[in-house]
Amino acid sequence: MDIRLLELLVCPICKGPLEHQRPPQHERQELVCHADHLAFPVRDGIPVMLESEARALDDSAPTADAPR
16 A cells, blocks of 8 residues: 555544554554544555444454563
8 A cells, every 4th residue: 555645544533543554463454543443444455444344443352562
């Protein structure tokens, strides 16, 4: 995904910043809004910024910083 595009994108709900998560550090490629606890998918390099397509983040899932 183009870095310039990523700098322009914000959460469509709260207009807050998004974190670009992608493999191999993360299971899937998506844009995450930590304020709304939602992850928007990136399909074929195109961010799908629809609330109906967003995945709710599970707070009980281990994060990259959490010990395993």
